[in-house]
Amino acid sequence: MSIATPASSDLLRRTFLEFFAQRGHEIVPSAPLVPQNDPTLMFVNAGMVQFKDVFTGKDRRPYQRATSSQKCIRISGKHNDLENVGVTARHQTFFEMLGNFSFGDYFKEDAIAFAWELLTKVYDISPSRLVVTIYNGEGGFPADDEAAAIWRKVTGFGDDRILRLGLADNFWTMGDVGPCGPCSEIHFFHGKEPDVARFGEEPRIDGTGWTEIWNNVFMQYERVEKDGPLVPLPAPSIDTGMGLERLASVLQGVTSNYDTDLLRGLVDKAAELSGKPYTGGSADDDVSMRVIADHARTAAFLIAEGVMPERQRREYVLRRVMRRAIRHGHRLGIDRPFLHEVALEVVRRMGETYPELRDRRELIARVTEDEEVRFRSTLKRGMKILDERFDEMRSSGERTLPAAAAADLYTTYGFPLDLTQVICAESNFGVDVQGAEAIIKGAGEADGPIDPTAAVDPAHREARAKLAQPVVFTGYEHEEGDSEIVAIVRVDVQGEGDRARKVRALVERAEAGATVEIVVRETPFYAESGGQVGDVGEVTADGARVEVKDTQKPLAGLVVHEGVVREGAIAVGQRVHLAVDHAARSATRRNHSATHVLHWALRKVLGEHAQQKGSRVGPDVLRFDFTHNRPLTREEISRIEDLVNEKVLTNAKVTTEILPMDEARRRGAMAIFEEKYGDTVRMLTMTPEVVELCGGTHACALGDIGLFKITSEGGVAAGVRRILASTGLNALAYTRGVEAELARARQVAKAQGGDLAEKIGKIVAHERELEKKVTELERRILEGAGPAQGGGGGGIDAMLDGAREIGGIKVLARRVPDGTNPGALRDLAEKLRDKLGDRSAVLLGAAVGDKAQLAVMLSKSATERLKAGELIKPIARIVGGSGGGRPDMAQAGGTDVAQLDAAIAALYAEVERTLAS
Numbered sequence: 001m002s003i004a005t006p007a008s009s010d011l012l013r014r015t016f017l018e019f020f021a022q023r024g025h026e027i028v029p030s031a032p033l034v035p036q037n038d039p040t041l042m043f044v045n046a047g048m049v050q051f052k053d054v055f056t057g058k059d060r061r062p063y064q065r066a067t068s069s070q071k072c073i074r075i076s077g078k079h080n081d082l083e084n085v086g087v088t089a090r091h092q093t094f095f096e097m098l099g100n101f102s103f104g105d106y107f108k109e110d111a112i113a114f115a116w117e118l119l120t121k122v123y124d125i126s127p128s129r130l131v132v133t134i135y136n137g138e139g140g141f142p143a144d145d146e147a148a149a150i151w152r153k154v155t156g157f158g159d160d161r162i163l164r165l166g167l168a169d170n171f172w173t174m175g176d177v178g179p180c181g182p183c184s185e186i187h188f189f190h191g192k193e194p195d196v197a198r199f200g201e202e203p204r205i206d207g208t209g210w211t212e213i214w215n216n217v218f219m220q221y222e223r224v225e226k227d228g229p230l231v232p233l234p235a236p237s238i239d240t241g242m243g244l245e246r247l248a249s250v251l252q253g254v255t256s257n258y259d260t261d262l263l264r265g266l267v268d269k270a271a272e273l274s275g276k277p278y279t280g281g282s283a284d285d286d287v288s289m290r291v292i293a294d295h296a297r298t299a300a301f302l303i304a305e306g307v308m309p310e311r312q313r314r315e316y317v318l319r320r321v322m323r324r325a326i327r328h329g330h331r332l333g334i335d336r337p338f339l340h341e342v343a344l345e346v347v348r349r350m351g352e353t354y355p356e357l358r359d360r361r362e363l364i365a366r367v368t369e370d371e372e373v374r375f376r377s378t379l380k381r382g383m384k385i386l387d388e389r390f391d392e393m394r395s396s397g398e399r400t401l402p403a404a405a406a407a408d409l410y411t412t413y414g415f416p417l418d419l420t421q422v423i424c425a426e427s428n429f430g431v432d433v434q435g436a437e438a439i440i441k442g443a444g445e446a447d448g449p450i451d452p453t454a455a456v457d458p459a460h461r462e463a464r465a466k467l468a469q470p471v472v473f474t475g476y477e478h479e480e481g482d483s484e485i486v487a488i489v490r491v492d493v494q495g496e497g498d499r500a501r502k503v504r505a506l507v508e509r510a511e512a513g514a515t516v517e518i519v520v521r522e523t524p525f526y527a528e529s530g531g532q533v534g535d536v537g538e539v540t541a542d543g544a545r546v547e548v549k550d551t552q553k554p555l556a557g558l559v560v561h562e563g564v565v566r567e568g569a570i571a572v573g574q575r576v577h578l579a580v581d582h583a584a585r586s587a588t589r590r591n592h593s594a595t596h597v598l599h600w601a602l603r604k605v606l607g608e609h610a611q612q613k614g615s616r617v618g619p620d621v622l623r624f625d626f627t628h629n630r631p632l633t634r635e636e637i638s639r640i641e642d643l644v645n646e647k648v649l650t651n652a653k654v655t656t657e658i659l660p661m662d663e664a665r666r667r668g669a670m671a672i673f674e675e676k677y678g679d680t681v682r683m684l685t686m687t688p689e690v691v692e693l694c695g696g697t698h699a700c701a702l703g704d705i706g707l708f709k710i711t712s713e714g715g716v717a718a719g720v721r722r723i724l725a726s727t728g729l730n731a732l733a734y735t736r737g738v739e740a741e742l743a744r745a746r747q748v749a750k751a752q753g754g755d756l757a758e759k760i761g762k763i764v765a766h767e768r769e770l771e772k773k774v775t776e777l778e779r780r781i782l783e784g785a786g787p788a789q790g791g792g793g794g795g796i797d798a799m800l801d802g803a804r805e806i807g808g809i810k811v812l813a814r815r816v817p818d819g820t821n822p823g824a825l826r827d828l829a830e831k832l833r834d835k836l837g838d839r840s841a842v843l844l845g846a847a848v849g850d851k852a853q854l855a856v857m858l859s860k861s862a863t864e865r866l867k868a869g870e871l872i873k874p875i876a877r878i879v880g881g882s883g884g885g886r887p888d889m890a891q892a893g894g895t896d897v898a899q900l901d902a903a904i905a906a907l908y909a910e911v912e913r914t915l916a917s
Contacts (some may be wrong), residue, residue, distance in 0.1 A: 021123055026067070047072070053555070057234035057465075064712070091256065102238035108147055111218075183217040219237040274334050301348060302318045319371070467558070480524060487506060509570070515562075526580075532588065591619070591622040657683045800832065807912070808839060813907040816828065847900055851894070852881065856889065858871075878902055
């Protein structure tokens with residue numbers, strides 16, 4: 001069996017999976033890009049990630065062999081290809097990894113034989129173009145002579161084609177922690193005649209040279225803690241990975257991944273939008289087109305999984321990638337939003353293989369375009385700021401952009417630091433990146449990489465090891481049940497305040513008063529997941545009672561019941577009765593079922609782009625985040641409420657079915673961003689229009705939801721809105737609260753017999769009129785106050801006393817009567833500036849209650865040398881505050897009123913310093 005070349009990537013992917021399926025491997029769908037139950041990774045970066053706990057023995061599958069084509073992103077942590085994207089022929093941030101896996105079944109001999117057969121017999125690659133590498137034995141581990149012997153036997157290669165490399169190349173680890181082991185790579189030569197002597201050279205942009213295409217990892221160890229020792233896995237296993245893009249470049253007869261059918265169409269789209277030709281070389285324009293192609297794929301796939309461009313963790317990585325692509329488009333001369341068009345090309349080309357792209361096509365387009373519109377509105381401003389700074393740096397001889405300037409570009413204009421680096425490098429300047437990162441982190445703007453130390457607590461791993469199989473959940477059918485305690489984790493708190501931390505340890509017995517996490521073999525308690533909070537209730541036995549305050553799933557297969565022993569004592573091996581709090585579970589069910597109907601109503605009223613971004617449901621909370629780029633109108637909110645309540649009144653039965661994922665999709669089920677889906681899924685049907693995948697607990701019929709009422713709607717991030725709502729008795733309580741508030745308002749406004757809104761309108765109008773009169777009186781008083789703080793005659797002209805001339809600019813700083821509101825302060829500063837005439841600067845200050853208020857006014861000619869917004873910042877710091885504004889006007893406030901006079905007097909020194917610099 002062999003395939004004809006050139007073959008499409010779809011055929012190559014299908015051939016790989018079918019080859020291993022015929023050899024007893026289960027075809028497993030790609031896991032989401034956002035890792036599930038793995039806090040050590042930012043994104044899935046290899047095919048083995050979804051099988052990590054299977055390798056370590058903490059999870060069990062009904063198969064011992066598996067194969068998959070896994071979506072991967074390498075853009076953070078140990079595996080980060082971002083800087084190489086577009087520059088080399090073979091790096092992307094997003095790629096597909098073909099893999100075959102053995103969980104304690106076959107090992108090196110079969111893995112090597114499978115790889116050689118597939119490559120040389122099925123894909124028909126000439127052995128003369130291949131070399132293999134093995135581990136040479138560094139770091140206290142022996143050389144992999146066994147693999148070398150197997151390769152000689154299978155291939156007939158000599159030592160000149162079986163190369164030995166060290167830890168960096170042939171000992172694979174998934175990250176700072178996790179499974180690992182020696183590996184054997186297979187390399188292919190692009191070019192006319194294979195030259196083993198050139199092995200190790202990075203392929204040129206035309207692709208000529210040796211490229212790794214497949215890595216066979218012989219999983220034998222696990223690193224449990226960062227920098228900790230390696231411990232043997234329960235059984236030697238196999239993890240292999242072959243990049244589909246690299247395989248396609250080999251079998252499609254091209255030398256660059258960007259010339260394969262997976263990426264060339266996207267590169268051509270970028271070229272078309274720019275109006276420039278793509279030559280496939282190393283020119284800047286070619287690099288930009290490749291960057292756009294790659295980054296559009298990453299953006300489309302992440303948005304399809306619910307990751308939105310924001311300033312935290314994964315969301316920041318997406319924003320960074322998108323803005324790099326937009327910057328490259330700007331470089332190419334594309335003067336309008338374009339990235340959404342390339343992202344839609346990704347959907348068109350890959351939506352058949354990855355239906356989530358097709359399902360969220362509108363969302364991908366909208367989010368991508370909105371982000372570009374926002375960024376383009378600040379890009380020109382940021383470039384102008386940098387250009388001005390570059391001129392200053394050239395004059396002063398500086399070669400490095402200061403940390404504060406780089407940080408300000410990020411916090412104010414959303415420039416990722418690497419983008420600032422690129423722009424600076426183009427003008428031959430450096431950037432104090434380390435200092436800028438420290439400032440940004442101090443401001444709480446962007447979290448760093450995910451910390452491996454945030455991984456699963458060792459006590460939870462020990463508890464999971466005591467289970468022969470994953471904890472069985474019986475809560476769909478029952479709210480009570482009996483089981484046996486398998487493990488008890490005692491929880492103690494050490495330290496106080498911000499330094500407090502939970503310390504867990506397995507114990508055999510716990511007495512009254514102890515805080516514990518109980519593990520049983522089967523439970524009716526729902527562990528928090530998919531946005532639904534964990535159940536509460538009681539665990540009881542003879543003479544013992546534990547109040548369960550939460551239920552969690554700290555790792556796959558393990559459920560812990562968190563609570564306090566209120567009576568008696570509990571022990572491992574004891575039979576216990578578990579009872580979920582019925583009222584809390586029922587209220588949670590109502591809220592959870594309502595979110596699904598709400599999701600349908602939002603799409604119906606706002607459009608298909610209104611997709612769930614996140615949710616949290618419990619007995620007292622119904623929070624639903626969705627993608628939309630503007631506030632909802634009152635009419636839209638009413639229409640959404642009407643649609644949900646109309647569905648509730650049908651009292652349609654809520655049914656659930658366990659189905660293969662493909663079958664559920666064929667029947668129109670919508671996947672929710674937060675959920676983790678396996679080979680089989682739980683499909684929820686509430687009416688023919690409301691069909692979604694969900695693993696939570698739900699009402700039996702829609703009528704159980706009762707009244708549905710939206711209590712608030714607002715923005716939480718760029719392009720993401722949040723609805724808070726109530727159902728059932730909570731909705732009734734909310735309605736009664738609103739009625740009581742209205743009654744109190746009528747009483748206060750004395751509108752018992754009339755229109756409340758009309759009466760309040762009159763009160764507000766009267767208040768505004770009084771405010772205008774107060775402001776006018778303050779202005780008149782100030783203008784006649786004279787030189788002394790509290791008055792004294794002389795009028796506004798007398799206030800000009802004390803003005804100084806500094807570097808040709810007339811400068812005046814004064815304190816005016818306390819209590820002066822900011823508007824009057826600003827108006828008086830403007831009048832004094834005009835009185836001083838051309839080339840003048842005025843600072844006024846006043847204490848208003850316990851706050852210091854400052855206002856700076858500059859004449860137009862003075863702004864050529866001074867900027868009000870820059871002058872006021874150091875002055876505001878003296879009163880413990882901050883401020884800013886335009887070049888000709890700025891305002892500030894602070895909390896240290898005692899330093900107000902010192903701050904006002906500081907204007908003269910600040911003007912001198914600025915003019916002298």
